[in-house]
Amino acid sequence: MRIAPQPGERIDRRKPFTFEYDGAKITGFEGDTIGSALYAAGRRVFSRSFKYHRPRGLLCCSGDCPNCMMTVDGVPNVRLCVEPVRDGAVVRAQNVLGSLDRDLLSITDKIGGPFTPVGFYYRTMIRPRRLWPLYEKFLRNVAGLGKIGENGTHRRYDTEHRRVDVLVIGGGRAGREAAARAEGDVLLVDEHGGGGALKGRALGIYEGGLVPVDAGDVLYRFRAERIVVATGGIEQPLVFPGNDLVGVMLPNGVRRLTRDWSIKPGERAVVVTADDAGLEAAGDLRAVGTEVARVVDLRSERIVQLAAVGKRGRLSAVLVDGEAVDCDVLVMSGGRQPAYSLLAQAGARVEYEPRRGIFVPTELPENVEAVGSAAGDLEGAAVPAASYDGGDGKCFVCICEDVTEKDVKRALAEGFDSIELAKRYTTATMGPCQGRLCHLQSIRMLARETETDEAAIGTTTARPPWGPVELGLLAGRHYEAMKRSPLHFRHEEAGATMMWTGAWRRPFAYGDPAAEVRAVHESLGVIDVSTLGKIIVEGPDAAELLERLYPNRFADLAVGRIRYGVLTTDGGRIMDDGTVARLGDDLFYVTTTSTGSESVCEWFEWWNAVWGYDAEIVNVTGALAAVNLAGPQAREALGALTDADVSNDALKYLDAKEITVAGVPCLALRIGFVGELGYELHCAASAGEHLWDALVARGAVPFGLEPQRVLRLEKAHVIVGQDTDSESNLLSAGMPWIVKEKPDFVGKWAVELVEERGIRERLVGFTMDGGLLPPEGAQVVENGKSTGRVTSSRVSEQVGKVIGLAWVRPERADDGTRLSIRIAGADHPATVTLAPFYDAEGAKLRS
Amino acid sequence: MRFMSHPEGVEFASPLRHVDGIDDVSHLGKWEIRGDAHGLDGEVIRISPDRALVVGDRRPDAPRVYDMTAALAAFEVEGEDLMRRLTELDLDELPAIGSILRGTPALIERRGGERFRLYVPQELGHYVAETVVDLAKGLGR
Structure with a gap:
């Protein structure tokens, strides 16, 4: 129903675009939206309503209402009235069973009314509880909006941060003027773009002048010194029976159809208006040849009855005070309401003005300004009735959520008489329009029904986002920060199975973990331990700082020597563990667990500041690669790669020494997390691969985390965070020897208190009598009751048994105590073993 | 603490060596200074009153310097x-x-x-x- 070119039309008829709707090719022109092109092609029904599946047609043509939402290229809930035409777009109706014109689910409109009153699903579908998932599935299918991911589209979303002096939101006259007036770096944002404005929708105003703007594929996060809100006014519908019929429109809908797109909306129209907008729409209709049969100007004419009558959901006549007028278009205009939502979010107060019947923003925050209609700068309109009577059709207060006048009354009768409660119970204002077309109506109706006034009812809290936004856009790009060891690519090249440990990717194993365990026991293995936290502590007070941080003694540690240390919290709980090497009188090298480096560093810095010591704390975790060379052949291999003396006399167990290995200066730490002779070599990260390659070339077999876990368990070495938790203390974890008599250390008082009160559980080693492997987390049971749990368990070929660590009652913690461990419902015997399972005297480590 | 520094004669394995399309300058010498960084040679990026990063090939002459090149x-x-x-x-x-x-x-x-x-x-x-x-x-x- 495109008519001859109109003066000022916004379409370029020389530039056609073709898209697909329900299998049919539809052509529009540049300047058209998908909605206008479909309308021009004769389509009148654009959607089915949320609950009742009533046919709905173009209403606002401004992107305010839910009536024209369809799925475009797999993206659901696209508002067609503002979506530009483009070649090849595939447009499909949503929330229908059948087609838009014959939706089988529209039966809910005929019979559903009495069965589906407001809040029915809160009351009727809650029992029996176990059926709720079924009900939910059913409800999800018959009610709602589009479905996501229908075509499995993976769109790209980006986030961009921008700073401006002045951000003007809204590109209408007032907004453009404000932008022209403003000084500095000014940016204008408008939902429809044009006139130099960035095309996007401001979703909210947050603290610090943060304004997120939805620009489709990019979320702009503006930080503005000053924000000018020029969001205009929103044309308000009238509330009367049949006010949602296809053919009922707001003035702007008519204006855009006729003036912008040169479309004749219908043959015969009626206009009911509270302001000039309706009269202008009447003029627009006449200009395109639509007969305007009746105009009701509510400013001069008082009506009590108003109803729209339809056939199959489409408008056929309007009843005004007993007089029936046949028509296919009804323009309704209830005046304009300032779009104050963003202002209210920013902290403005909103005040009711009874004379004009609108809510107006006041008391704006300092950095926010409102201009034009949004500020309440609106010409006078009549205040329409809360609702008009006249027919038995449904009378909608909120078209997004299908909330009728009856629903609001019923909610009130049930006691939901405050606007916030009524909103939540009826869900009015909670749909896609976010209150644009229903907030004022809900308030008016509550005011009338409770016989108070709108000021007493007040508004609901305005919250972002102001309008629908794709979750993908808010989520932005998917970032997964991955820490890679300097040797990462060597592991990949060797075909290692990688696993996450915190943010790190580490090799689980390179092949057969058992073979890797054997290599360490029998010949030589090498593992990448670059992920260990590494901290340099240097300064005149370094020794005293460590002495006070750890329950261990460090002041007496000789230069060139290493000691294992455990950090305790103020509460005496185990926080982290690692080794401390003294490299000089004032210089210490501390290692932490792989996930602990940052928190330990902060912990050190905190206490250093509290105690006022002169010590530098430098986190060098990433600066250094580290490997552990372990196995009976370790010394021989190391000796072949260095000129330094690495004999057992020159580099004893728990010695630290700087040596050059394969041309790479290393800090060699003779320690053993696994039970064989071993050296940790720490060197510049950038030389890590070179060192690794040299060691592998000397016959060291790379081993991963899994074999390392077997090897350390054979030594009953604890992994902090796996075998201990945030409640574990040194005494219960079986490490009383860590705690030294000294005037002070962090957690001293708490540890002493534990000593005094006794421990409630104890970490012990155990061996299974049989060959069954209990899962980590398996229960230790006594008389059928759980009294403990397994934290680590592995099969050890070397020990020839299944071994593990478990928390048990202190009474059951003596060496040789018999335990029962529940595996898959059956109890299996185990024996407490307090000494390490392998090389209990540590002869191998010292050899 | 020689072990903190990348040795001569060994190829510098940049952490960015496997990423195409990036202008990698990881090999530049980077030194963390603790304490007063006034009057130091080279490009000095002040991080806090007693912390700075110096970028350059030569080790700056200061009492507390840590090699952060790698x-x-x-x-x-x-x-x-x-x-x-x-x-x-x-x-x-x-x-x-x-x-x-x-x-x-x-x-x-x-x-x-x-x-x-x-x-x-x-x-x-x-x-x-x-x-x-x-x-x-x-x-x-």
């Missing part, structure tokens, strides 16, 4: 638009330390015009560089 990956990118997709930091207030890519720490400086240099922990370098290349794609580059 600790920090460094690369350069072109374009404010790309930077604005990386970080919320004010690009007019550089150099600065802050978060990029929603939570990764970085030191950012402007190298003149629209050229920026980023220093990030080397263990996160590959991830950051890969992501920056991807973000540049989003800008059609």
